[in-house]
Amino acid sequence: MIDVVETTLAWRRLSPRMLVIHPFQEVVRAAPALLGLLVAGSSSGGQGHLWSVAGVALMVVLGMLRWFTTTYRITPEHVQVRRGLLNRKVVTVPRDRVRTVDVTSHVLHRVLGLARVEVGTGMSERRHEGRLKLDALTAAEAARLRVELLHRSPAAAMASSTVSSTVLSSTVSPVAPPAGSTPAAETELARMRPQWVRFGPFTMSGLVTVGVVAGFVSRLVSEGNVDLGRVGPVQETWRWFSAMSLPLEIATVVLVLVVFVSVASTLGYVLAFGNFRLTRHTEGTLHVTRGLLTTRATTIEERRLRGVEVGEPLLLRAVRGARLSAVTTGLRSAQGAQRGGSLLLPPAPRADAVAVARLVLPRVADAPSVSASEASPVTASLTAHGPAALRRRFTRAYGVHALVLAALLALWWWAGLPSWTWVTAAALLPLTALLAADRYRSLGHALASGYLVTRWGSLARRRVALECDGVIGWNIERSFFQRRAGLATLTATTAAGKQGYQVRDVDLAEALRLAAAGTPGLLDPFLVEAAAPLSPNSM
Template sequence: MAPGAPGPAATPGPTATPTPAAAPDAPGPIGPADPVGAPAPAGAGPAAGAGGVPAQPDWRRLSPRMLAVHPVQETARALPALLAVLVAGSSSGHSALWTLAGVAVTIGLGILRWATTSYQVSAEQVQVRRGFLRRRVLSTPRDRVRTVDLTSHALHRVLGLSRLTIGTGQSDRKEGLRLDGLTVAEAERLRVALLRRTASGQPTLPTQSTLPGQSTLPGQSTLPGQPTLPVPGRIPAGEFGAGGQFGESGQPTVAGPLDWSRADRPARETVLAALRPGWVRYAPFTLSGLVTIGIVFGFIYRLVNEAHLDPSRFGALRDLAHHLSQAPLGLAVTEVVLAAIVLVALASTFGYVLAFWSFRLARQDGGTLHVSRGLITTRATTIEERRLRGAELSEPLLLRMVVGARCIAIATGLRVGRGAERGGSLLLPPAPRREVVRVAAEVLRDPQPMTIALRSHGPRARRRRYVRALTLAAIVPAVLGVLWGVAGWPVWAPLVALVTLPAGALLAADRYRSLGHAVTGGYLVLRQGSMIRRRCALARDGIIGWHLRQSIFQRRAGLVTVIATTAAGRQRYALPDVEVGTSVPLVDRATPDLFTPFLVETPSR
């Protein structure tokens, strides 16, 4: 059975609208004296255009400094094509001329990209217009703005520029609306202004139901037994968008005109966490450098292969290959493994310093969480707290061995599925577990979700984990035993493979120990995983539906997988192998207003 929505509700994101090609307006770059969408002076009334129609804000260009950035970006993207042009032109003896022509075209495309890009910020929406032959307008309603991300790469920082990305709660396969080339000061002012919610312009909602028996706002029902809306605080997800917040008048807050006077004031904030030098010791246990080494190795391999180079011609590589060929097999394997471990540890530490240098998490007075970090490339992400639907405590296996963890936000408008660091949902990098728990409690304003003891899933769930793990672990020595008897493989192969059995038993025990759930206050707490143990505290008012799923093996064992759907984070949070008799009370306790109407009382015999 699946009461509620069967899947996560998609939040509308930016919409692209093709428009006829036209010469873009050319007002100068915005500055403190000419803000985008600045309100008219008090008593002046709205600006009017022809026929008395209120004038829209002007279309603005990006900073002219981007003329030094776009050509460099386009040249880097076109580097493979330029190399191909160089090789093709070498056959005719005009390789330099062809290369210069290719570079000129690439630079011209970069300049054209700046010349055909403009944007507009009004009280209702943010629009970006780009394209020359195919003009497109990308629009985002301001009341759909969930997060604002500011990123400055090395060249951006030299020129005093920043890239502003607006998150709107869309899928992680798409990018948010992006303004690449604002000055740092203007990007910061626009960030603050976009995340302000004003009381003006709020919709008028009925305070009393027009139909007999309907529930009223703020939350009383005229029929006995009918569920009511919870007040005050957040509106349940699905009401007025992906969750809202009541204002002082009882109405949900909405986006209003840009308040530049407040945006210019320095934000008052409370620092929740800041990077400490000692946290670098957790970097080697993240294995993030493994991916970097793999990418670099693949690039070098392709380069050597395409250039028809012989690595044995280089003295150092020739000596290393000769040493490994002369050493015993066991010693050679040990040396290679140790060298790889050291290299991965160094790369992980270097990447940790680059990504999280000057890390800082603060709660600002505008009702937002502000995360800033980065050494060469700086990044600042601002999350509205009313879009926050919980927090996740992530503990990869190696990091858990040294009592470390990291904290990830569960919020609408943040990309997921590509790593928390890239998606901007990281609230705390790998750090001591005690510190991570403290920060999560500060973010949630409640320490219980991260400290409460969880309820185990019983002996049937434990037996299911042992059966699955040991069955898979027994397949490896069985296959190697067949190959030893049929293909003449060495006899030690299946004997060594028998170590998979105790390894499988340890894995099953750890997976069961990690499995648990609890309902506390306003949160549903779920925990599972072994290689990466995740403890998720999901706000109960952010759950928009449930999905109960059973495989044929689960039906025989009397177990069910309970999946809570939400518009935030991964959108599906599963709790596997819950006893059938426990699943329905768990769902009903977590969201009684959502689930109770679907329950039928069974008459007692």
């Protein structure tokens, strides 16, 4: 043991291969500007280009300095990172606060056998201090670090043996199971199937690509002084396009966009989720690896898992697909299921999502005797929120629509807005009714085998199953109009995921019943005496 302490106490550096990556990364980031330089040549003259080259050079030097100033170490109690050139800073995180470990390798990282390690603690999410990011270590070192940080008991024994072996085994691909953990100790819960690619076009992630391409082109145009109107093919296309009639023009644009977004979404899906695997380790962690070019491995401690979220965006719902993410402390799902590390299953058939959810949720998995689908929080039937909630969906949807319509009419009357704007808005009125009806249909809640289940939304329908033990407290919110309709919005506050999950527009008595049943005993002293001032028709 003394030997382990000695070796881990020394401050370690990041991989020296980062000295190669930094210049490359900066050049790639500055690519539009540099490409513009190439295209435009020096004909336009001026100092602007020189400055952008100098800027890139400065970034490269700063990036390389970062390698010299960043060191880290892992003591038996803490993980520490020292960084900064002028402003030296030591970030210390107690090891028992480590909730998740995220290992990412971009293409360049993989070529050089490197991986970036991000350590998630519940603390760092709320206050921005204490964020631990090591960019980058050798893949083997990263894998060892993950094992060491999350699997506490075997870590000490393992550390001494792996410290010496990491240098030799650095050729291990990052996709392979982490070095040091025996393959027998993990069970596979889900794996990417080729058929799932059919959900790719319905994820709409291609819209982002469209934005990126547009941004790239616009930067190229502005920094390289390229006049698109004078480029031959562009001119040709434009002449062909403007010869068509207006309906045909609209149809062409829509068709081109749909095809482009579908192809880009599918490509994005394959690149992001190819090689997807979800495994459970006997040490009590869930392990997600995915990605073809950029590989990403996330490890979530199972005892931090408070529930799951089934996401069904409208398009995905139309083809019976769903995605699954974890609701866990230390990981925020707010920045989108794909970017965040909380993903448990990429867009896949709904049945698969349900099956994986049942395997992952600890209380459900531990009770095999429970009769299959009825008890699972992901499939349990939900209580509808009643006619008052339905009326509220319609009044709200039409309220917003009427406001937009009124604004467009006013602009048309006074500011000379073309009349087709408000005509289109008026024509969309039936769609609003459909949306409102679907929003109501999505609303629902239940208490199933120790989980609070709530579902809402139409364009992005979500169903969250939150462990009742993970519920910290309750907020019940009632606006003036909700009070008149006898409704309330119940929020279960929690330390995991989005920090609070809402049961929207539920009957007040039902909300109180749900809260009382979810956390037995908590509300009892208040419910009795609260009856008088809190009755629905009080102000």
